[in-house]
Amino acid sequence: MPADDSEDPNAERQYHIEVGPEDVASSVLLPGNPERVGKITGFWDESEEKGHHREYRTLTGRYDEVPISVTSTGIGGPSAAIAVEELARVGADTFIRVGSCGAIQEGMAVGDLVITTGAVRQEGTSDEYVREDYPASADYEVVCALVAAAERLGYDYHTGITMSADSFYAGQGRPGFEGFEAAGSDDLVEDLREANVKNIEMEAGAILTIANVYGLRAGAICSVYANRITGEFRTEGEHRASETASLAVKLLARMDEVKAEAGAERWHAGLSLD
Template identity: 85%
Template sequence: MTSTSDDSEDPNDEIGYHIEVGADDVADAVLLPGNPERVDKITALWDEHDEVAYHREYRTATGTYDDAPISVTSTGIGSPSAAIAVEELARVGVDTFIRVGSCGAIQPEMAVGDLVITTGAVRQEGTSDEYVREDYPAAADGEVVSALVAAAERLGYDYHTGVTMSADSFYAGQGRPGFEGFEAAGSDALVEELQDANVKNIEMEASSILTIASVYGLRAGAVCSVYANRVTGEFRTEGESRAAETASLAVKLLARMDEVKREAGADRWHAGLSL
């Protein structure tokens, strides 16, 4: 029988095997866009930054936003690669994760360019199932949700809060036709069923990020720009910088929340504590 080692694919305990960053490279809070090209758009909003790693789809930069330490790591498309980022960032000390991305809205009143702040997610992806039983909730951390809402309010951006659905595929899993018009079983009713359940939007990473962070006792949330409304048929790549700015300001507010908690001797920030 061949023995195995947990370190067989990670010979350096101090540097993530895929993301190639260590504890000194990143802040405690990290934004998680999918597209590596979004890193430049996010860091353009910060006071200053340095790129610290770029390996595969994982591009990482660290800097400050309004004097608050902050990092960003791109995750690529989908939950499997997002889970790797969360795992390896957690191992070097990151405790707060905010997904920053784009999504399709499925409620008619939601406009292209609006923001969706996720409070919980439907786990229609397989990655989180490999961590915990399927009826375990994908819930956003309350402090992160509060910080994102406060940030959107301060910035004057239109936003919605609610449940997100995370899928494993862009086409069949989101009720879109595949090659040559292929339709997956049940895809014709998928969006309508989600609408009836008051789900706000569809994307591909949030539920795994929320679930894994929750299992590990870490903070996580998500804010996405609406690129498409699946009900009205409207599509524009709009609002990307709003999501990035909202998430960056949320990190600043979370840092303040943590200060207030320490001053008050509280374990959790709540509405009775001032920001």
């Protein structure tokens, strides 16, 4: 078999996402839906498609003169893990999931943003990497950048713990085909609510865990499409999540500049972003 067709994970051009080291910036936004890629790059100064294979569509460009990439991951932890693995292999070191979610606390309106500080690992992908009691925590620089971006843009947001599931229906307490109910589904949302979990989605747990294992920066921001408590549902707010994540990449670049100027290893509140 020719080398270019190999599944060798160390090959320069990656097997699933079909990009190489010169194709992506160090910071990559990770929406699930390939159709969201164009909506994200609409906020950028410029962009160019670098790869499109299966669910993985990658564009690279600039946002306010800062290099930035976006790669769609498809739905769920397994495909998101592949994206992080292969993007890291070609030089990316910062990842921000840009998605949608269901809110499970009152006072979280459809269209609001949820910035994940950590995730309940109900998905199974991260279990393939590390023991089940290892935390799926967001990098605090990424969290700070997302919060600062949302504040600057004037968007309503919430911060807190996300639950990442492996299924949209049974795993999130919804009825399956012909009304099937998974064991424990009656109490799932209420139990999470009482534990102050803010939202449910399907990728953050895997992305955060893998990034931490590899010493990379990662975070997540989702727009609320549904509130599971009030029953409200609308596909609203993805443009806010997209713009906030893009601005966060710019702020992270500034954080890195400030750290270098101050000789600091990590950004902290005593270092200005101005």
